Amino acid sequence: MTDDLEVATAADAAPRHLAPDDVGLVAPRDYVHREPFTFKSGQVIPGFTLRYETYGQLNTTRDNAILICHALSGDHHCAGWHSPADKKPGWWNNLIGPGKAVDTRRFFVVCANVLGGCQGSTGPSSLNPETGRAYGTTFPFVTIRDMVRAQKLLLDHLGVDELHGVIGGSMGGMTAMLMAIEFPKFTRRVLAMATTGREGAQAIAFNEVGRQAIMQDPAWNRGDYPRDAGPRTGLAIARMMAHITYVSDASMQRKFGRKKKENANADAYTFEQQFEVEGYLRHQGQSFINRFDANTYLYITRALDQFDLAHAYGSLEQAFAPLEGDTLIVGFTSDWLFPPEQNRALALALLRAGKRASYAELSTDLGHDSFLLESEELYSLVRAFLERGQHYDSDYSI
Amino acid sequence: MTDDLEVATAADAAPRHLAPDDVGLVAPRDYVHREPFTFKSGQVIPGFTLRYETYGQLNTTRDNAILICHALSGDHHCAGWHSPADKKPGWWNNLIGPGKAVDTRRFFVVCANVLGGCQGSTGPSSLNPETGRAYGTTFPFVTIRDMVRAQKLLLDHLGVDELHGVIGGSMGGMTAMLMAIEFPKFTRRVLAMATTGREGAQAIAFNEVGRQAIMQDPAWNRGDYPRDAGPRTGLAIARMMAHITYVSDASMQRKFGRKKKENANADAYTFEQQFEVEGYLRHQGQSFINRFDANTYLYITRALDQFDLAHAYGSLEQAFAPLEGDTLIVGFTSDWLFPPEQNRALALALLRAGKRASYAELSTDLGHDSFLLESEELYSLVRAFLERGQHYDSDYSI
Numbered sequence: 001m002t003d004d005l006e007v008a009t010a011a012d013a014a015p016r017h018l019a020p021d022d023v024g025l026v027a028p029r030d031y032v033h034r035e036p037f038t039f040k041s042g043q044v045i046p047g048f049t050l051r052y053e054t055y056g057q058l059n060t061t062r063d064n065a066i067l068i069c070h071a072l073s074g075d076h077h078c079a080g081w082h083s084p085a086d087k088k089p090g091w092w093n094n095l096i097g098p099g100k101a102v103d104t105r106r107f108f109v110v111c112a113n114v115l116g117g118c119q120g121s122t123g124p125s126s127l128n129p130e131t132g133r134a135y136g137t138t139f140p141f142v143t144i145r146d147m148v149r150a151q152k153l154l155l156d157h158l159g160v161d162e163l164h165g166v167i168g169g170s171m172g173g174m175t176a177m178l179m180a181i182e183f184p185k186f187t188r189r190v191l192a193m194a195t196t197g198r199e200g201a202q203a204i205a206f207n208e209v210g211r212q213a214i215m216q217d218p219a220w221n222r223g224d225y226p227r228d229a230g231p232r233t234g235l236a237i238a239r240m241m242a243h244i245t246y247v248s249d250a251s252m253q254r255k256f257g258r259k260k261k262e263n264a265n266a267d268a269y270t271f272e273q274q275f276e277v278e279g280y281l282r283h284q285g286q287s288f289i290n291r292f293d294a295n296t297y298l299y300i301t302r303a304l305d306q307f308d309l310a311h312a313y314g315s316l317e318q319a320f321a322p323l324e325g326d327t328l329i330v331g332f333t334s335d336w337l338f339p340p341e342q343n344r345a346l347a348l349a350l351l352r353a354g355k356r357a358s359y360a361e362l363s364t365d366l367g368h369d370s371f372l373l374e375s376e377e378l379y380s381l382v383r384a385f386l387e388r389g390q391h392y393d394s395d396y397s398i
Numbered sequence: 399m400t401d402d403l404e405v406a407t408a409a410d411a412a413p414r415h416l417a418p419d420d421v422g423l424v425a426p427r428d429y430v431h432r433e434p435f436t437f438k439s440g441q442v443i444p445g446f447t448l449r450y451e452t453y454g455q456l457n458t459t460r461d462n463a464i465l466i467c468h469a470l471s472g473d474h475h476c477a478g479w480h481s482p483a484d485k486k487p488g489w490w491n492n493l494i495g496p497g498k499a500v501d502t503r504r505f506f507v508v509c510a511n512v513l514g515g516c517q518g519s520t521g522p523s524s525l526n527p528e529t530g531r532a533y534g535t536t537f538p539f540v541t542i543r544d545m546v547r548a549q550k551l552l553l554d555h556l557g558v559d560e561l562h563g564v565i566g567g568s569m570g571g572m573t574a575m576l577m578a579i580e581f582p583k584f585t586r587r588v589l590a591m592a593t594t595g596r597e598g599a600q601a602i603a604f605n606e607v608g609r610q611a612i613m614q615d616p617a618w619n620r621g622d623y624p625r626d627a628g629p630r631t632g633l634a635i636a637r638m639m640a641h642i643t644y645v646s647d648a649s650m651q652r653k654f655g656r657k658k659k660e661n662a663n664a665d666a667y668t669f670e671q672q673f674e675v676e677g678y679l680r681h682q683g684q685s686f687i688n689r690f691d692a693n694t695y696l697y698i699t700r701a702l703d704q705f706d707l708a709h710a711y712g713s714l715e716q717a718f719a720p721l722e723g724d725t726l727i728v729g730f731t732s733d734w735l736f737p738p739e740q741n742r743a744l745a746l747a748l749l750r751a752g753k754r755a756s757y758a759e760l761s762t763d764l765g766h767d768s769f770l771l772e773s774e775e776l777y778s779l780v781r782a783f784l785e786r787g788q789h790y791d792s793d794y795s796i
Contacts, residue, residue: 202650237614
């Protein structure tokens with residue numbers, strides 16, 4: 001997920017948090033689970049915290065909740081503003097709010113930082129209560145399934161009886177699908193975008209280069225580093241590279257092309273920044289290291305690599321067999337990280353498994369991050385999908 | 399350029415250097431230019447060495463030479479074997495040899511490591527005769543034009559009166575085109591593959607991440623490091639990432655997919671190598687640092703980024719205006735580093751400039767490195783192009 005998407009609204013002069021279709025000022029909360037939690041690996045932690053936000057109200061029948069699932073570098077802050085001085089709202093603010101596609105007048109929206117994360121939820125940078133030191137790489141290996149189970153505990157705690165829907169892009173799409181697989185009666189609708197049932201070799205390869213950049217940085221120290229130090233150089237390199245995979249050749253070309261930074265002519269012969277795209281990438285790297293933990297980056301990219309629905313359940317069709325709700329898969333033409341074919345394959349497997357499934361492919365040139373774009377087409381897809389009656393029975397075409 | 403291409407012949411049991419279509423055992427030589435050389439930047443070195451190889455014999459009219467131009471990480475050893483024990487022949491051995499597409503019975507083939515390189519030619523890792531220490535980043539900035547001018551001095555030294563042709567892929571394609579632009583009467587045929595008239599933002603972005611990986615490695619020390627040390631970690635990271643851009647999603651998927659390394663199940667929860675593609679990339683990084691200099695990597699990627707024919711000459715058409723020879727541009731469908739459109743654009747500009755130009759687009763799934771593939775289609779294109787009479791006048795279609 002990018003820091004300064006073309007959808008960013010930061011430049012607007014008016015106080016956006018007062019706009020009528022904005023959820024306004026919001027504050028995160030912590031759910032503290034005080035029971036032991038066993039990971040898929042068999043490892044156990046004595047308890048965990050999930051940091052989350054909610055917008056809107058849970059209805060009396062406790063069935064109007066929508067779970068939003070974030071991507072690798074995302075967090076629980078998906079809509080609204082933490083303070084009027086914030087430069088940017090939550091990362092999916094364009095989708096979520098009063099009257100927006102995910103309408104907070106009607107739905108109770110929940111978004112939590114994943115287990116293993118570093119934005120307030122328990123992860124490698126959290127203190128191990130048994131040692132008083134950060135877990136580091138002694139933290140149990142996290143899988144998408146572990147993330148889903150932790151989020152289910154949060155939803156139980158919040159009194160949610162069933163999810164009206166679960167929505168996510170990229171890793172959030174994996175989480176959303178697995179929520180429906182693991183808790184089929186609980187999950188009425190799944191909307192997964194820019195995602196995959198399993199990464200191919202190229203996606204694993206990019207993740208591996210990022211991990212090596214971090215682990216080869218001497219400051220990584222096998223995962224044992226002070227909270228505000230650590231392999232910042234390696235993490236920045238990992239992020240710069242990953243960022244290229246989140247956008248597209250066309251969008252970078254349109255935004256930067258070969259534009260030189262101002263006054264670049266004076267030092268045409270230099271390894272310092274010369275092209276605007278270089279400064280942009282460096283900025284991506286630098287801003288990331290101030291908000292993200294390197295060990296979490298290792299853990300979550302590994303969780304992404306290990307996610308393999310077909311392998312875990314025998315086949316994609318068998319994975320989807322338990323599903324009871326409606327499904328919508330959305331792919332984006334310019335996404336070369338989790339390309340449209342991989343999204344289409346999910347929808348086809350859903351149909352083969354006899355599920356209510358739709359597939360939409362949106363033409364964009366913003367690459368993988370297209371799921372975050374401002375698009376009326378996407379909004380109406382989301383809106384219509386959430387309106388769809390549970391037992392709505394038109395043709396599900398692909 | 400990859401280390402272990404699918405075209406590699408290392409596994410063959412028979413002594414390949416004895417095969418009748420092989421140039422056999424070859425030895426590099428050094429051309430020592432003892433006059434000062436002024437770079438495009440205005441900087442001057444007192445002299446330089448180019449390491450080169452030749453195959454075949456220069457004819458009495460001195461007009462049967464073919465210059466082969468290498469890519470970023472390539473070198474002068476493009477055909478034959480340095481020793482019977484070599485695991486691999488020169489990098490374009492499949493194209494060059496007695497009876498092959500570039501037929502050494504007929505042509506005098508020359509290939510030199512570029513100025514700024516690290517495989518025997520003068521570059522940042524060479525000793526500065528004025529200080530007795532390696533140049534490091536005091537070496538003048540190198541441009542593709544500087545590389546071309548140095549190669550022309552070598553060809554003059556070898557007594558070549560005119561080039562029957564110049565052939566290169568990737569950066570070698572840039573060098574080849576510029577040889578024809580700068581020395582149009584000298585250059586009778588240009589064959590450029592998998593190349594571009596200028597990189598777009600994405601290619602610059604990938605180069606920048608590689609440079610940052612090197613320059614942020616403390617061992618880089620602003621370019622001042624001992625010969626066998628230096629930023630090996632950063633260079634390996636740069637290479638691992640770049641390697642992904644040389645191949646393709648499809649070829650990595652076919653070769654590795656999600657295959658796990660042997661015995662990987664035992665440690666499914668680890669950051670150590672788990673997938674075969676991870677080991678493959680690590681090997682790419684490790685073998686590269688044993689043969690390549692990090693400063694050269696910085697210099698040459700910068701030369702690639704700065705190369706911009708349209709900017710340097712006013713337009714692509716004006717750049718090509720002086721050309722007198724035949725041209726053939728070859729693009730590869732799966733090349734996403736210098737995609738076919740960029741190759742096609744070169745051919746179109748040549749045609750608009752009124753030149754004899756052909757364009758061929760080969761369907762492959764090997765990505766950018768496709769120009770190195772074993773392909774009868776490519777061989778016949780090359781062969782036919784080199785046979786073509788200088789004033790051959792059929793239709794040049796695109």
